[in-house]
Amino acid sequence: MISNRHHGEPNAQRMGSIGRNVVQFRLPMLPPSDGVEWNAKVNDEEVSIIIESNAILLDVLRDRVGSLGTKRGCDMGTCGCCSVLINGEPRLSCLTLAVDTEQADITTVEGLADGHHLHPIQQTFAECGGSQCGFCTPGFLVVISALLSENSKPNDQEIKQAIEGNLCRCTGFQQIVDSVKAASDILVSGQAVSDSTLSKSDPHPGFGGD
Amino acid sequence: MSEKEDAPKEIVGYRQQPGKLPFSRPGSGGKGKFSESTDQEMIPESQGGKLAQEWGPHRHDELISGRVVGKSTALVDSSWKVTGQAHYGDDVRLPGELIGRIVRSPHHYARVLSIDCTKALELPGVVAVATGDDAKNRFGVLPVTKDEHAMAVEKVRHAGDLVACVAAIDEATAREAERLIQVEYELIDPIHDMREGLEDSGEPIHDRGDYHIGESNVQKRVFQEFGDVEGMIENSVASHKKNWIFAGVNHAFTEPHAVVAHWDPTGRLTLYTPQQVPHYVHRALADVLEIPMHQINVHRTFVGGGFGGKSDPFPHEMCAAILARKSGKPVRITFDREEVYWVNRGRHPSRIEMNLHADDEGRICGIETDALIDGGAFASFGHVTTYYNGVLHTAPYEIGAFHYTGARVWTNKPASGAMRGHGAVNSRCAVEVGLDDLAEKLSVDPISLRLANLLPPHSATITGFRVTSIGMRECLERVREESGWNKKFRKLPLGKGIGIGCGFFISGSGLPIHWDPNKFPHATVHLKIDMDGGVTIHTGAADIGQGSDTVVAQSVAEVLGLPLDMIRVKSRDSDTSPVDLGSYSSRVTFMNANAAISAAMQIREELLDATVEITGAERSGLIIGDRRIFLKKDPAVGVSYLEALHKSQEDRGALVASGAYRTPPMGKMHKGAAAGLAPAYSFSAYVTEVSVDVETGQIKVDKVWAAHDCGKALNPLAVKGQIIGSCHMGMGQVLSEEMRYGRSGNLMNPDLLDYKIPSIHEMPEVIPIIVESNDPEGPFGAKEAGEGPLLPILPSVCNAVYDAIGIRTSELPMSPEKVHKMIEKRCREEEVSDPNNLPSPSLQHSSLQGVLENRAKEHRIRDKDRRLDEGRSDYHNGALFGLDPTIPPDEVDPRWSVRVTPEEEYLKSPRLAGSAWKHTERRHAEGQK
Known part of the structure; x- marks a missing residue:
């Protein structure tokens, strides 16, 4: 199945004639592109697939690699929801040609946790209210994980600069900053985040009365 | 305590029933063997606790077990969100799915003369197309103003209005097919300035028949006068006057609209959609598709922000269902960011x-x-x-x-x-x-x-x-x-x-927006507890990130004295959720949590009954703590939650309860x-x-x-x-x-x-x-x-x-x-x-x-007295102006009577919006002729 040809067609062309009282004019579609081999490491797993030479990384990740955690918010680099790490650097996957990431090491939100041990920022995002609707969360998390791996004790200004490319409409950012600080505390203290599959509360406890 | 921990085989506190075989402790393996003692700081004063109640007691005080209500709590679905495993509209991927695209009007206002889909259908990979002819029934969120179609019937009314839709094997083919659908329009003069909408028009944007207001584009007009309107200028010593212009704003949630429709082999439709108000979509789908509601399951996915912008039933949701019906395959439609602005529903300019x-x-x-x-x-x-x-x-x-x-x-x-x-x-x-x-x-x-x-x-x-x-x-x-x-x-x-x-x-x-069937509750919550002791909550309240699942889980956990991990909320499918009117009007916490409390109270009663039966303790002295029900004055007398539960499950199995909330009668x-x-x-x-x-x-x-x-x-x-x-x-x-x-x-x-x-x-x-x-x-x-x-x-x-x-x-x-x-x-x-x-x-x-x-200062004292005094007398607006506070002023003073239509005098020089009243509804105008 061929997919995602011509994803780059700008919206402006598609709706370009809106409102003008003339017959709609649209650019003809670009000719189909060639298939090329794409080899990359996504969340520590080798991926080797044939993609189209003009495929956008976001589409490849979502539709071919199965990283549905990488979100599509705007397709034009304005919202940051599609952020991933390419060789450790935060990048907007909606503005990245997949072929430009040949042989790259890519980390998406699915790759942050160590098995069932969450990354500290994942845990504190939940605990400190960094995530409300959660749609922008994956983008924030990968960007913040990059920040924390470089600088485990960032100050307010450093945090703000790191996440300035990410939009959140729910939280007003304040509890996101709180989450980063709490994650930083965990990292600095060296505590481990516990395994989420461990047994939780017993519905049938004994009497603990003293 | 340590002694007891060292003897794991003993079932501490579990009283063996005569005639029954001992069985191993179900659900064991937990971290804490003993329940936590109640934190008195969380128990209200009215119940003998230490939680100060400056504003007096509350009817739910006795239900407080000191677990989770009032504590900062991570959202119960946050683990899904932070691991990227929360599935929003576009993340629903069904095998064999087709991609749907929508053909939108490039014109502000036009008659659709013809739509030619031949070329699109000839394109390899295109499976189905649909136009307004495929769904002529109108829908809309309010039953009194249903004025939308799945796709244009006769006219398009704004740039970006839906004209046709197409489903194809992939996005590129669908976009190409979208381009190949040829639409012939006849342009009509559009109006953009809201002030023009007040005037008569050659071609009003909608036609409401007898109820149309003149020949204008006025959709709704309101006139209201309360109080001493005559006196307000006479009595004033200072006045403020300002003419404001507010721009329209959009919700700008991060998740663009997306929907997946699938007709299963039994002929039922499942619609996966990030909706704030799944129930109204459910109704609208039934209207548009002309099938009964019970043939539809609306599945609410995670919602990537709503803010009111995902609370209408949307035409693209109808399109997905129509395309899926025609093609026999699941159809997914995802908006470009630009399309989000074409459906809008943002704040009114x-x-x-x-x-x-x-x-x-x-x-x-x-x-x-x-x-x-x-x-x-x-x-x-x-x-x-x-x-x-x-x-x-x-x-x-x-x-x-x-x-x-x-x-x-x-x-x-x-x-x-x-x-x-x-x-x-x-x-x-x-x-x-x-x-x-x-x-x-x-x-x-x-x-x-x-x-x-x-x-x-x-x-x-x-x-x-x-x-x-x-x-x-x-x-x-x-x-x-x-x-x-x-x-x-x-x-x-x-x-x-x-x-x-x-x-x-x-x-x-x-x-509620829908009045039928009469006296249907605003919110209903079902609880089910089987022998494992976990509580399953069924609610139709749509969690849109505000935390409604969490608040319902907290309410139930509080009443039953359970930790949150024992509560699971099922709020996605209309097949299993009782009807809830949705997440709008800031209603969910108030109504849904009330319904949840009422359901949990029924289970609580059952647990208390069972405890009395097991322990013989006096019922009125029992309280619920952490996974434990015991005598308040002698905590050693009691049973574990699971023990009481199993007792009440005897001869009938799982406990179920249903709670509902409806607002009391109010207003004028x-x-x-x-x-x-x-x-x-x-x-x-x-x-x-x-x-x-x-x-x-x-x-x-x-x-x-x-x-x-x-x-x-x-x-x-x-x-x-x-x-x-x-x-x-x-x-x-x-x-x-x-x-x-x-x-x-x-x-x-x-x-x-x-x-x-x-x-x-x-x-x-x-x-x-x-x-x-x-x-x-x-x-x-x-x-x-x-x-x-x-x-x-x-x-x-x-x-x-x-x-x-x-x-x-x-x-x-x-x-x-x-x-x-x-x-x-x-x-x-x-x-x-x-x-x-x-x-x-x-x-x-x-x-x-x-x-x-x-x-x-005086009012401060007045207010403090009033909030605590159960026997307080009525207070109607107007008392500050010397009227009797206990009687509605319009009942005693003719100057304060309520008026909801303007008098002739007003219409001589109406204000801007007030000039909408210059028009006569067609039905009355015809009567005059």
Whole structure:
């Protein structure tokens, strides 16, 4: 199945004639592109697939690699929801040609946790209210994980600069900053985040009365 | 204790029933063998605990087990979100799916003459196309104004309106096919200016037959007069008058709309959609597809932000279902960001005239509001919005008169609809800025002016709304104190300012949108507990990120004394969820948690009965603690939760319970009396500090002290998140957000680059202050916290800007260029050449200040008495003006009678929106002929 040809067609062309009282004019579609081999490491797993030479990384990740955690918010680099790490650097996957990431090491939100041990920022995002609707969360998390791996004790200004490319409409950012600080505390203290599959509360406890 | 832990085989505290074989402890392997002792700090005073109750006891006090209510709690679905495993609309991938695309109108207004799909269907990979002919039935969120079609039938009404749709094997093919569908249009003259909508038109955008208002584009008009309207001008010593223009704003949630439709082999439809209001989609689908509701399952996916923008049934949802039906395959439609703006449903662009009058005692003797709102091409929630622009500013102040004219018109723009703070935001901004101006004119402090004019708790507004708990006074006092108001107001240097703004909002709508079947509850919650002891909650409340799943789980956990990990919420499928009216009107916490409590109370009764049976203890002495039911005076006597549960499951298996909530009868009888009625109301007051660059007009909000009365913060973390998030959204509207339409009516900025929502660098420090007024009907005392907190930020910024540089805007957003122009104008008026030499506003209190302070002091005592006194007498708005508080004023004073249609005299010189009443409804016009 061929997919995602011509994803780059700008919206402006598609709706370009809106409102003008003339017959709609649209650019003809670009000719189909060639298939090329794409080899990359996504969340520590080798991926080797044939993609189209003009495929956008976001589409490849979502539709071919199965990283549905990488979100599509705007397709034009304005919202940051599609952020991933390419060789450790935060990048907007909606503005990245997949072929430009040949042989790259890519980390998406699915790759942050160590098995069932969450990354500290994942845990504190939940605990400190960094995530409300959660749609922008994956983008924030990968960007913040990059920040924390470089600088485990960032100050307010450093945090703000790191996440300035990410939009959140729910939280007003304040509890996101709180989450980063709490994650930083965990990292600095060296505590481990516990395994989420461990047994939780017993519905049938004994009497603990003293 | 350690001794017991060392003997794991012993089932501590478990009393073996005679005649029964011992069995191993079910569900063991837990971390804590012993339940935690009850934290007395969490138990209310009324139950002998240490939780202070300044606002008196509550009917739910005895249900408090001290577990989770009132504790900051991570959202129960947060693990899914932070691991990328939360599936939103576009993440639903079914095998064999097709991709749907929508053909949209390039014209503002046109007749569709023909649609030729031949070429598209010939394209390899195209499986199905559909047009308006495939679904002729109308739908819309309000039953009284169904004016939408899945795709254009006869006419397109705005650029971006749906004309046809296509499903193909992949996105590229679908986009190509979209291009190949040829549509022939005949253009009709569009209207873009809302003022034009008031006039007769050759071709109104919709035709409502006999009920059409003249030949105009007026969709809804409202006229309301309450109180002593004649007297308000006579009695006034100071008046404020301003004509406002508010730009339309969009919700700008991060997740673009997406939907997946699938008809299963049995012929049932499942629609996967990020919806705030799955139930109304359910109804609309049945109408449009002409199948019974029971043949449809609406599955709510995770919702990537709603704010009102995902609460209409949408045409693209119909399209997906139609394409999936035609093609026999699942169809997924995902919007480009641009398409989000074409369906819009954002806040109405509005023109509001706001006049306020104050008398010589500093009382607000009259509010006159005229609101013309631009509905765009469809009705959406607009019927309600038209009322809300008026009625939602009749509190928290006691007023002498209220005159409201409102009109909503259709224009050829994407439809406006409900957005956070529905209908109340713009007019509230106008009122609060007006009060600031009145205070200025009366030479009094604006907070003192407000404190001396508040309605007391348990009173009725001038429009007859029953208001119960009110924490307005506490909100004002807290922000005044914490912001250091008295040291700063009118005392900061030029360019630095501080301002106040208040808010009042409904906590759930008293009347549901759909009235049938009669007396159907607003919210229903089912509980099921099987032998494993975990509680499954079935609710239809849509968690849109606000945390409704969490609040329902918390409520049940609290009543049953269980940890949250034992509660699982199933709220996605209409097949398994009881009907809930959805996440709008800030109704979910109030109504759904009440329903959940009522269901949990039934289970609680069963558990208590079982405990009595096992232990023989006196029932009235039993309380529920952590996974344990025991005698309060002798905690050694009791059983574990599971033991009691298994006892009550004897001979019948799983326990099930159903709880429901319906609002009590309220309000008056006049036309429109139901709009704005709510079982409770929230209150808020914000103080905002700003810096204004006097040379460039750039405004920076530095700090916000945000006090909100949410009754009781069930989850303080979430309440704070809502307050801060509201500040963010309101700041966007006041400073930078605007749906910008060009001269020929084109939307200029349908993307997140040019539609400017505040980034982290624009966000000020927000100090959320939670005020808990303990609402008698709210679940554990709670009221809403999702929408109300947005209202005060707009006026508090406007008022702070005045304090900084002495200019009052009448247009939002206050972009730097607009502010710069106003500064230049003020420079000319003050005859200064350098804006840095402008005088900063100052204040010399008049003698009225003392009068207000004294009255506020008296009212403070009055309010405190009223909130605690169960035997309190009625209090109707009007008492401040010398009327008997116990009788509705319209019943004793003819001047205070309610009028809902204008008299001839008014129509001679109506205000802008009021001029909608110049038209006669067609049915009456024909009668006249």
